Amino acid sequence: MDVIYNGLPSIISEVNWTPPNRFRADFPFLFATYGLLQGTDGVYFFALSGPSWQQVLSKFSIQTPVVMGQFPADALVYRLGLVQESQPVVEANLKLQDLFALKGAPVSQPINLDELRARDIPAGQTAQVQQLEAIDPLAHLVGKVQMNFVERDIPSRLADLSRYIDRNGSTVRSITGELLWDYGRGLVTVNAPKAQGVCGFLQKAGTVTLHDVTIASQIDYGTVLLVSLDGQPLRTSRKMLLQVMSEDTNYGWSAPGTGKRAIQNLGTAPINVRRFSGTVTFTRPDAGQLKVTPLDWNGYPAGKPSTGGKITLQPTVMYYLIER
Incomplete structure (x- = not known):
């Protein structure tokens, strides 16, 4: 992807x-x-x-x-x-200084939202987070995943993927x-x-x-x-x-x-x-x-x-x- x-x-x-x-x-x-x-x-x-x-x-x-x-x-x-073509469902803003410090990018493991944190994303909307630790691999099947290299701290954006990813039903619907x-x-x-x-x-x-x-x-x-x-x-x-x-x-x-x-x-x-x-x-x-x-x-x-x-x-x- x-x-x-x-x-x-x-x-x-x-x-x-x-x-x-x-x-x-x-x-x-x-x-x-x-x-x-x-x-x-x-x-x-x-x-x-x-x-x-x-x-x-x-x-x-x-x-x-x-x-x-x-x-x-x-x-x-x-x-x-x-x-x-979809609009970004994930937009990760990566500060250049952090990349130079080898802090990596959130592309290697699924995002792990517990029940409390999952509620922070309004249903059907996009939430802003200061640091996006990981991107759910299934997000690529929902829509566009974008990473931006930025000079200053800019919140990342994450859509409510739960509307499209149904792990119980084993399906992923595009946005x-x-x-x-x-x-x-x-x-x-x-x-x-x-x-x-x-x-x-x-x-x-x-x-x-x-x-x-x-x-x-x-x-x-x-x-x-x-x-x-x-x-x-x-x-x-x-x-x-x-x-x-x-x-x-x-x-x-x-x-x-x-x-x-x-x-x-x-x-x-x-x-x-x-x-x-x-x-x-x-x-x-x-x-x-x-x-x-x-x-x-x-x-x-x-x-x-x-x-x-x-x-x-x-x-x-x-x-x-x-x-x-």
Whole structure:
């Protein structure tokens, strides 16, 4: 998660979900959505290894179906700002003299508010504190966390995070109301006017109901994301992209068992993608008039268009163009 310093631009210079790891479908989805929420100005996926798709998964795989294959919809979310950037929910003012004295910054451990101190933050408001000892790591999922280097003592500011972090329910809701991280069920949803979707353990989640679509998938772990292509809310958009992903692995990969275990075979080309399944149903009034065209991996039509508001995901189709 990113920290903004003195309100200046911030980038993440290198990131990857390195194999072996079958739970990589959330990678581009999370950086697009939470990168916007936190005010990150750039994310560098590490690392490109040539001018074409990779033939096998390696340590820093990017040019693969699970990662670069999801760039179309996720890049639109990020570049067009289809998720709101938040105002700071934590603003820590760090005096330079204290930093030079190696007193550190409050980024390494959860904040520990006892019942008495928790009452000091008015419900739904922001409190000022003279010294912020630590920042709750879950604050990054609520909104922007900012640290300022200052010359003089300036009180830090801390929002009432209890409105958004529910440790009993194992959920964190963003201050914008558009993102929900359910770490109890292993599920993240984006529910914004121009971008709606879900990533995580889809089959266990059952039916996921969002503002304009419902998603039900038998994919064990994956991502389903719908974005507007014409700048209009999904409720009225006349051109949309639906993107689906599960997991990929090398052909012949073998690591029998569960938990920590030996890899018997790293596998070889080609990279295999687990088949897709499920339905995406539009709830907008004109759903029955929507035209749905399956696309191939290069974005060209790959089948006969259909009409209707319920899309049955095809086993090998990652993209769908939806028009009105």
